[in-house]
Amino acid sequence: MRLYEHEAKKLFRNYGIPVPEGKVAFSCPEAVEAAMAVGLPVTVKAQVLVGGRGKAGGIQFARSLEEVEKISSEILDADIIGHKAQGVLIEKKLNIEKEFYLGATIDGSAGKPVVIVSSEGGGDIEEMTRTHPQKIFSIQVDVFKGLRSYEARDLVKKLGLNGEKLLKVSNILYSLGNLSKDYDALIAEINPLVQTQEGVLFAADAVLEVDDSSLFRHPELQLKAMERIRDELEREAKKLGVTYVNLDGDIGLICSGAGLGMATMDMIRKEAEPANFLETGGGMTKELMAGALRVVMKKKNIKAVFINVYGGINPIDQGAEGIVKVIKEEKIKIPIVAKALGNRQEETWDILEKGGVKVVKESQTSKAVEELFKLLKGPE
Amino acid sequence: MAILVGGETKVLVQGITGRTGSVQTRLMLDYGTKIVAGVTPGKGGQKLHGVPVYDSVKEAKEEHHIDASVVFVPAEFVKETCFEAIDAKIKLIVLVTERTPVYDTMQIKAYAKANETWVIGPTTPGVISPAEPIKIGILPANMFCPGKIGLISRSGTLTYEIAANLCEVGIGQSTAVGIGADPVVCTNLVDILKLFNEDSQTEVVTIVGEVGGVEEEIAAQFIREKMSKPVVAYIAGRSVPSGKRMGHAGAIVERGRGSANTKIKALREANVKVAEMPDEVVELVKEVLQEKD
Numbered sequence: 266m267r268l269y270e271h272e273a274k275k276l277f278r279n280y281g282i283p284v285p286e287g288k289v290a291f292s293c294p295e296a297v298e299a300a301m302a303v304g305l306p307v308t309v310k311a312q313v314l315v316g317g318r319g320k321a322g323g324i325q326f327a328r329s330l331e332e333v334e335k336i337s338s339e340i341l342d343a344d345i346i347g348h349k350a351q352g353v354l355i356e357k358k359l360n361i362e363k364e365f366y367l368g369a370t371i372d373g374s375a376g377k378p379v380v381i382v383s384s385e386g387g388g389d390i391e392e393m394t395r396t397h398p399q400k401i402f403s404i405q406v407d408v409f410k411g412l413r414s415y416e417a418r419d420l421v422k423k424l425g426l427n428g429e430k431l432l433k434v435s436n437i438l439y440s441l442g443n444l445s446k447d448y449d450a451l452i453a454e455i456n457p458l459v460q461t462q463e464g465v466l467f468a469a470d471a472v473l474e475v476d477d478s479s480l481f482r483h484p485e486l487q488l489k490a491m492e493r494i495r496d497e498l499e500r501e502a503k504k505l506g507v508t509y510v511n512l513d514g515d516i517g518l519i520c521s522g523a524g525l526g527m528a529t530m531d532m533i534r535k536e537a538e539p540a541n542f543l544e545t546g547g548g549m550t551k552e553l554m555a556g557a558l559r560v561v562m563k564k565k566n567i568k569a570v571f572i573n574v575y576g577g578i579n580p581i582d583q584g585a586e587g588i589v590k591v592i593k594e595e596k597i598k599i600p601i602v603a604k605a606l607g608n609r610q611e612e613t614w615d616i617l618e619k620g621g622v623k624v625v626k627e628s629q630t631s632k633a634v635e636e637l638f639k640l641l642k643g644p645e
Numbered sequence: 646m647a648i649l650v651g652g653e654t655k656v657l658v659q660g661i662t663g664r665t666g667s668v669q670t671r672l673m674l675d676y677g678t679k680i681v682a683g684v685t686p687g688k689g690g691q692k693l694h695g696v697p698v699y700d701s702v703k704e705a706k707e708e709h710h711i712d713a714s715v716v717f718v719p720a721e722f723v724k725e726t727c728f729e730a731i732d733a734k735i736k737l738i739v740l741v742t743e744r745t746p747v748y749d750t751m752q753i754k755a756y757a758k759a760n761e762t763w764v765i766g767p768t769t770p771g772v773i774s775p776a777e778p779i780k781i782g783i784l785p786a787n788m789f790c791p792g793k794i795g796l797i798s799r800s801g802t803l804t805y806e807i808a809a810n811l812c813e814v815g816i817g818q819s820t821a822v823g824i825g826a827d828p829v830v831c832t833n834l835v836d837i838l839k840l841f842n843e844d845s846q847t848e849v850v851t852i853v854g855e856v857g858g859v860e861e862e863i864a865a866q867f868i869r870e871k872m873s874k875p876v877v878a879y880i881a882g883r884s885v886p887s888g889k890r891m892g893h894a895g896a897i898v899e900r901g902r903g904s905a906n907t908k909i910k911a912l913r914e915a916n917v918k919v920a921e922m923p924d925e926v927v928e929l930v931k932e933v934l935q936e937k938d
Contacts, residue, residue, distance in 0.1 A: 371747060371751070371828060371829065373828045373829050373858045373859065373860075374833060374858065374859050374860060374863055376750070376751050376754040376755070376829040376830075376831070377751060377755075378751070407755075408748065408751040408752050408754075408755050409752065409755065446748065449746055449747065449748050451747065451828070476746055476747045476748070477744075478720060478744040478745060478746045478747065479746035479747070479748065479749075481720070481721055482721075482746075520802075521802050522800055522801050522802030522803060523800065523826065523855070524798075524799065524800020524801070524802065524803035524826065524853065524855045524881045524882075525800060525801075525802035525803045525806060525881075527855060527856070527881040527882040528803055528806075528879075528881045528882075528922070528923050531881070531882075531883055531922065532922060546743060547665075547743050547783075574802075575785060575788075575801075575805045575806070576785055577770055577783040577784055577785045577801060577802065577805060578665060578669070578741070578770075578783040578801075580668075606785070606787075606788065606806075607785030607787065607788060607805060608672060608785045608786075608787070610787070627813075628788075628806065628809035628810050628812075628813055629806075629810055629923075629924050630806060630923065630924075631922065631923075631924045
């Protein structure tokens, strides 16, 4: 779950990381009020959950209240890289002298937290990993101890800082490390950390992405995570406990397992387009599968539904009962093709076939996809 | 010989009285797995499918010899459950639970390493060795058959599909291991690859990967430098846009790796035959077996 900049900055501030004076606003009048409170000139920043907003016009400066109103109205109406801004963050404009990059993330293969610093913040740090890798420094962190303050200092020293500056920047990095651990952050990032012409440091931006699997121990975020799903079907699926991604095609898809789901999509895309990606996870019940089919069928243009599930951890015979129940209740007439193998496969086939589902019993998903294509083309 | 497990491996089930634990214990017993005990704190003294249940791993160990444990507890209890097994000196833990917090996984991984314990998972379907026969985890037995292919997979259900495809043409598996597809897994793909490289029963290795992370790229390097057996691979998610990226910081760690294309390229450069679609894995394995003869 990614937090908005203004939410992340609130947490950063709690950890002693200096952030520019600012206020979030959800309308033009609120934006003007915020600018008056903060003091001109200000930076107006679109609150979107996507990177690269600066280049898309999502960050602009305003010298007068008229400008604040005009820019805020533009940003609140605009489409920023496919996202609508939740609001605008009005911040006191900084007189930038230098920009650093500080980041904390996870090295997946090593299975350890890492912290990363660079003296060349602000710009495209990803681009720099290709062009100037020597300007980026990182260390792995012990997952039990967390980042130690001396480790933070040693790393920041590589940027050529010393004295008071060394201590201030490394303190911010140390706090970022602590915050990452406390909030189960997959990413915590300050890009840029600005040093102003007055010699003061500020986290000018704040990125925080919290591990979704950890939300049970961050109840205040769990609530927000649900509200944040913009797509109505995706939200409904989340409540059900399945992963659903809304796509552009017209073939409904229900799979167990993300890998199998992705492979199935790869195959369907030879001749058709999936309307969705739906992955049940390992908690299948009759109710869950019934709910999954209902969610898939909510899109009006669905031409057929393709089900690809395995009975490993999942009781697929119970899942089949759910599918058949919905077909009957909703009087579904479009073709439904299913491949279901594993524990209790015979019982599952029997239930599905009696319910009017075309069952493909071979082990290759491609054979079942061919059957789907045949049904879509209709009788020859 | 199989890798990680053998026919005589004595297994403990942690979370045995839960819905999944109970059903899967029955299925493992039916397959031939030697389950000697189960643990659910507060349920000690009961019996389930004839298996005695204890309050703690320590108590179970006092009564039984235990080689391996399989974990079915909910995500919020996973860390404590694994620590308990590691502290009790169990040397193989199969962690089936989904949605374990990444920070917990990292701690389990570090603690397991310090104590020389194998933890497979989280989100693993488990380990199966059809010739023994033994399975530890949730893999459906009827999808697997004995043979000489070592199967390593990051995807549970896709493992079943590939194994079933292979069995249909009479090609069985020495051992199949699902390593899980979480951002951090306790045992990496390359670790299993090394075991198969040393395993006399395994002649060909099949890797089922997917987009994200750099497991396949690291494995490719090992294959190029050290692997003495032919390898066939399939990477799921070619048509998936790279939306699962972990932002700037993630990209710095991955350094331009992690997409289906970079994985396929790295594997092909290591002389691995990479299938375009899952069905083709069977054809490629057949080719490799013919070349060997």
